[in-house]
Amino acid sequence: MSYLLPHLHTGWAVDQAVLAGEERLVINRFGHDWDETCMQMDEVLASVAETIKNFAVIYLVDITEVLDFNTMYELYDPSTIMFFFRNKHIMIDLGTENNNKINWALKDKQEFIDIVETVYSGARKGHGLVIAPKDYSTKYRY
Numbered sequence: 001m002s003y004l005l006p007h008l009h010t011g012w013a014v015d016q017a018v019l020a021g022e023e024r025l026v027i028n029r030f031g032h033d034w035d036e037t038c039m040q041m042d043e044v045l046a047s048v049a050e051t052i053k054n055f056a057v058i059y060l061v062d063i064t065e066v067l068d069f070n071t072m073y074e075l076y077d078p079s080t081i082m083f084f085f086r087n088k089h090i091m092i093d094l095g096t097e098n099n100n101k102i103n104w105a106l107k108d109k110q111e112f113i114d115i116v117e118t119v120y121s122g123a124r125k126g127h128g129l130v131i132a133p134k135d136y137s138t139k140y141r142y
Contacts (some may be wrong), residue, residue, distance in 0.1 A: 004046040007060045009035075011068030017059050018084045025056040025090075025120045030069065031079040033062045038079040048109050048116075054110040055120050077103040083116075085123035092119055092130050095137035099129060 008014045008028075018026050031038040041053045045058050047142060052058075063075050073082065081102040083090040091099040092115070114133045122130030 005029075005042065005049060005058055005060050007062070009062075009065060012067055014059070014061055014066060014069065017057075019087055021057060021084065021088060025116065025123060026084040027056055027063055027116065028082050028084065029058065029079065030061045030063050030073070030075045031077070032064060033060070035078040037105045040084065040107060040117070041079045042083070044106055044109055044112055048113050049109045051113060052116050056116050073100065079103065079105055083119045083123070088123075088128065090119055090123045090130065091128060092132055094132045095135035 014028065017028075027045075029033060029038070029041060031041070042060065045060075049058050052142065061069075063070055073080070075109060082100065083092065089100070091097050092102070102115075105114075111134065119130050120131050
């Protein structure tokens, strides 16, 4: 399903995508295109892209091809989702210790749409950190 989403092949292209998203939320999925976790996440991203196209755009970036951001954003996980709005990285408090990114595959489409709507709403209000609609800390999973 990842063939349905735009791929960015250079660091310059990633920067331009973030700069060009003036009034829309830019969602970058960093990861390995061949990894199973990325493929699961890409399936969710491709299925929600049409739903959120009025306020968000999704780009895929292969971290083995574009190495420019690996150290800066600590991109070591198989799949990482990051949010940008008006050339600013938007952090999200998911109940985990890492507020910079989502580094696991979300399998529920509505859950991802809820996160994107929350991030977009908070970013439009000028918040650099937004609180996720659901707590993803491990203490609530058992």
